[in-house]
Amino acid sequence: MSEDGEERGFPPFHPVMMTTLLMYAYCQGIDSSRRIAKACLDRLDLMAVTGRSQPDFRTIGKFRQRHLGALAALFEQVGRLCQRAGMAQLGTSRSTVRSSRPTRRSEKR
8 A cells, every 4th residue: 555545546656756746846837736847848857857757647636636735834834935036026016918919999099
């Protein structure tokens, strides 16, 4: 029996690999379990992170759900370390971004 209580199927992926996968994917702007799973098949950088393992979106989602508290604390620590090192600025930005959507004629008047 595996550590997650399952007797059937493949053995679970290593937690360090799954945590690294989630952290790297979030840093790359990929936050959906389905998109992370697809990126593990398509992107070389994520293939390197996973060692060419291919966790499916259910496995990624269940891992995220099961370890949500620990992952949140870890991401908070990493954010603080990056901020202290001057690598990141946490908080809101005061810059404005113009929309690419064309304005309506009624809005111009």
